[in-house]
Amino acid sequence: xxxxxxxxxxxxxxxYPFCKVFFEELGHEVVLxxxxxxxxxxxxxxxxxxxxxxxxxxxxxHVLDLANQVDWIFCPRLVSVRKHGEFGTETFCPKFxxxxxxxxxxxxxxxxxxxxxxxxxxxxxxxxxxxxxxGTQLGNGIGEIKQAFAKAVKAQKSYSKxxxxxxxxxxxxxxxxxxxxxPPREAPYDLKIAVVGYPYVIYDAYINAGxxxxxxxxxxxxxxxxxxxxxxxxxxxxxxxxSMFWYFSNRAVYGGLHFxxxxxxxxxxxxxxxxCGPDSMVDRLLEIESRRRKFTPYLxxxxxxxxxxxxxxxxxxxxLDMLRYRRxxxxx
Amino acid sequence: MKISFPHMGHSFIAFKWLVEHLGxxxxxxxxxxxxxxxxxxxxxxxxxxxxxxxxxxxxxxxEEMGAEVILTSGGCGPCRAGYYWVMHQYLLEExxxxxxxxxxxxxxxxxxxxWKKLSWIRKSGKVSWxxxxxxxxxTWEKIKAIDDVxxxxxxxxxxxxxxxxxxxxxxxxxxxxxxxxxxxxxxEARDAGVKLLDELPRDRGRNPxxxxxxxxxxxxxxxxxNHYLQIMLGEMGVQTHRSIYLSGYARESTxxxxxxxxxxxxxxxxxxxxxxxxxxxxxxxTILYARHGFDGVVQxxxxxxxxxxxxxxxxxxxxxxxxxxxxxxxxxxxxxxAGVQTRLEAFVDLLEMRxxxxxxxxxxVV
Numbered sequence: 178x179x180x181x182x183x184x185x186x187x188x189x190x191x192x193y194p195f196c197k198v199f200f201e202e203l204g205h206e207v208v209l210x211x212x213x214x215x216x217x218x219x220x221x222x223x224x225x226x227x228x229x230x231x232x233x234x235x236x237x238x239h240v241l242d243l244a245n246q247v248d249w250i251f252c253p254r255l256v257s258v259r260k261h262g263e264f265g266t267e268t269f270c271p272k273f274x275x276x277x278x279x280x281x282x283x284x285x286x287x288x289x290x291x292x293x294x295x296x297x298x299x300x301x302x303x304x305x306x307x308x309x310x311x312g313t314q315l316g317n318g319i320g321e322i323k324q325a326f327a328k329a330v331k332a333q334k335s336y337s338k339x340x341x342x343x344x345x346x347x348x349x350x351x352x353x354x355x356x357x358x359x360p361p362r363e364a365p366y367d368l369k370i371a372v373v374g375y376p377y378v379i380y381d382a383y384i385n386a387g388x389x390x391x392x393x394x395x396x397x398x399x400x401x402x403x404x405x406x407x408x409x410x411x412x413x414x415x416x417x418x419x420s421m422f423w424y425f426s427n428r429a430v431y432g433g434l435h436f437x438x439x440x441x442x443x444x445x446x447x448x449x450x451x452x453c454g455p456d457s458m459v460d461r462l463l464e465i466e467s468r469r470r471k472f473t474p475y476l477x478x479x480x481x482x483x484x485x486x487x488x489x490x491x492x493x494x495x496x497l498d499m500l501r502y503r504r505x506x507x508x509x
Numbered sequence: 510m511k512i513s514f515p516h517m518g519h520s521f522i523a524f525k526w527l528v529e530h531l532g533x534x535x536x537x538x539x540x541x542x543x544x545x546x547x548x549x550x551x552x553x554x555x556x557x558x559x560x561x562x563x564x565x566x567x568x569x570x571x572e573e574m575g576a577e578v579i580l581t582s583g584g585c586g587p588c589r590a591g592y593y594w595v596m597h598q599y600l601l602e603e604x605x606x607x608x609x610x611x612x613x614x615x616x617x618x619x620x621x622x623x624w625k626k627l628s629w630i631r632k633s634g635k636v637s638w639x640x641x642x643x644x645x646x647x648t649w650e651k652i653k654a655i656d657d658v659x660x661x662x663x664x665x666x667x668x669x670x671x672x673x674x675x676x677x678x679x680x681x682x683x684x685x686x687x688x689x690x691x692x693x694x695x696x697e698a699r700d701a702g703v704k705l706l707d708e709l710p711r712d713r714g715r716n717p718x719x720x721x722x723x724x725x726x727x728x729x730x731x732x733x734x735n736h737y738l739q740i741m742l743g744e745m746g747v748q749t750h751r752s753i754y755l756s757g758y759a760r761e762s763t764x765x766x767x768x769x770x771x772x773x774x775x776x777x778x779x780x781x782x783x784x785x786x787x788x789x790x791x792x793x794x795t796i797l798y799a800r801h802g803f804d805g806v807v808q809x810x811x812x813x814x815x816x817x818x819x820x821x822x823x824x825x826x827x828x829x830x831x832x833x834x835x836x837x838x839x840x841x842x843x844x845x846x847a848g849v850q851t852r853l854e855a856f857v858d859l860l861e862m863r864x865x866x867x868x869x870x871x872x873x874v875v
Contacts, residue, residue, distance in 0.1 A: 225822070226818060226821050226822035228812075228813070228818045228821060228839060229818055229822065254780075254781065256781070262585075262586075263585075263614075263618075263619065264585045264614070264615075264618040264619060266585040266586060266618070267586075268586060268587045269587070270587065270815060271587050271588070271784040271785045271786075271788060271815040271816045271818075271819050272815055272818065272819055274587065274781050274783075274784040274785075274819070275779055275781060275784050275788070275819035275822075275823070277780075278778060278779045278780060278781075278819075278823055279819060279822045279823065282778065282822070282823050282825075282826045283822060294781075417595075418595050418598070419583075419592065419595045421586075421592060422585065422586020422587050422591065422592065423586065423587065451556075452556050452812070452813040453556065453813075454556070454558075454589055454813055454814070454815040455589065455815075456556065457554045457555070457556035457557045457558075457561075457589070457813070458554070458557075458589060458592050458596055460554060461554040461596065461599070461600070462596070462599065465599050465600075465603055
């Protein structure tokens with residue numbers, strides 16, 4: 178039995194239930210890094226290459242946070258999770274593709290890296306191959322791996338089900354942890370806001386200075402692209418001249434386009450990290466499309482190391498005020 | 510049709526010839542200037558990389574000159590460049606421009622689309638397939654000849670006695686190449702150009718430093734994007750070798766033969782064949798330059814270029830293991846020529862000193 182560290186960022190918000198159940202069924206202990214904090218960010222900024230975006234810097238911080246507590250750090254190389262796009266070449270941001278190498282070369286005195294190349298576009302059985310590689314590295318037999326894999330798939334499914342009930346991922350993760358089926362009571366709201374962006378930016382309350390909390394307090398119900406099924410999202414692919422190349426970007430774009438078409442959504446907020454490469458395209462594309470498709474109000478918020486709560490709050494308040502004013506005017 | 514295309518080094522000479530001989534009118538894109546960049550920056554997303562902004566500006570300038578269609582390249586990621594034509598088209602439409610951006614996607618991925626676009630250009634220019642293929646062949650020869658002259662100039666420049674001789678000779682050689690219409694004329698012009706460079710007054714006693722240039726393709730190939738870095742280094746008395754040329758895919762290179770080979774070299778540091786752009790190349794080529802006894806490497810990349818950021822985070826380890834200094838220059842619209850020059854001078858000084866102390870050490874051992 179070994180201790181396996183999972184950084185609480187990047188793919189954590191999407192695939193954690195799968196990883197946790199898989200490792201625990203194999204008899205290992207899963208250690209999560211602490212939620213992103215000032216200390217984690219500062220550590221990450223020190224270790225990471227200075228031109229990297231804030232999520233990558235923070236990932237370095239999470240790895241450092243785990244470094245002394247675990248035997249392994251789970252750091253998969255996410256290459257693709259499906260065959261999608263004009264050429265079937267959808268992949269992840271190049272920084273995901275080089276992540277294990279960046280981590281290995283940037284940080285001294287690391288525990289062993291639990292590395293695996295996740296390239297699922299090749300076929301249906303690919304995911305099982307991937308988990309087999311992971312299990313064998315940990316010294317587990319093929320029988321155990323099979324069983325753990327089945328349970329992990331089930332866990333991931335029930336997580337998706339929670340999300341499709343319009344429960345936010347961080348809430349859903351908590352519910353799975355406590356094994357309850359009842360989500361916490363919703364705050365009252367009078368506006369419906371869609372927040373699109375990368376999971377590790379919109380669900381990490383430290384990076385975005387508590388954006389979701391602020392929205393909730395200001396009387397808005399939040400929807401994100403992760404509450405929509407793949408089918409609903411991919412329908413939007415046909416409305417674009419060409420799909421983007423990155424999985425998370427495509428999800429954000431399709432989600433944004435879907436919400437633009439929905440009558441009940443009052444406004445869309447796109448959250449992006451400073452100098453994010455793919456987002457330089459995503460952001461402008463959504464802005465133009467929101468103008469072309471019935472003028473859905475659109476706000477873009479850029480976050481970086483220096484983002485403060487007051488700045489985000491001011492912009493959100495102004496945006497929501499504008500939405501309410503717009504609605505009153507329309508009603509008149 | 511009035512056709513234009515992105516400006517990339519001297520390649521416009523070949524592409525101009527191509528477009529004109531396919532029965533279209535060519536709007537030669539102006540060399541990117543302050544005005545180009547200003548235009549581009551005004552209409553581009555803030556965090557788009559500098560090639561995007563320069564192209565944006567170039568397209569707008571070409572439109573002003575009368576262009577109707579832009580021919581450019583597509584791509585399949587993960588580098589952003591493959592999505593540029595879509596974004597450019599969106600932005601042009603937003604501005605109310607009628608310019609049409611036509612991109613050739615990699616033929617290996619979508620041969621039908623490639624074929625369709627080729628046929629469209631051929632038919633609208635009213636030329637036969639035979640003529641079309643002939644024109645393609647000659648264009649390719651032209652691209653190679655242009656690169657030959659340029660490669661040679663970077664070898665000669667550090668020896669020149671009168672500063673600027675080489676640059677002037679290159680300009681004259683390119684003029685001759687511009688006039689050449691057949692394969693034999695191109696060959697003649699190329700040889701004449703090489704001879705012109707060879708006959709320049711030279712100080713053969715010099716022992717110039719050798720620096721390899723790596724990085725993202727556009728800022729490496731377009732001198733006005735990198736503040737004429739190779740000429741600057743040449744005039745400081747440094748011989749430069751560049752890893753990327755348009756004709757590079759067919760060239761017997763002393764440094765690498767691309768793709769798989771370079772991945773094998775980079776593998777201990779970056780175990781992924783395709784991280785987009787020239788990220789893997791940058792790592793592999795640094796290793797190869799070290800093995801070939803170069804004194805240093807300059808990495809050129811646009812600000813916020815993702816593949817090159819990955820490469821940059823890995824290069825310090827390569828640099829340490831192979832004992833080769835690397836200078837990384839991230840270029841954006843704020844980069845000034847003096848800034849680049851200062852950093853290059855400091856880098857060259859450092860390399861000089863390294864060489865001296867190495868020679869000193871070698872002498873003491875003997």
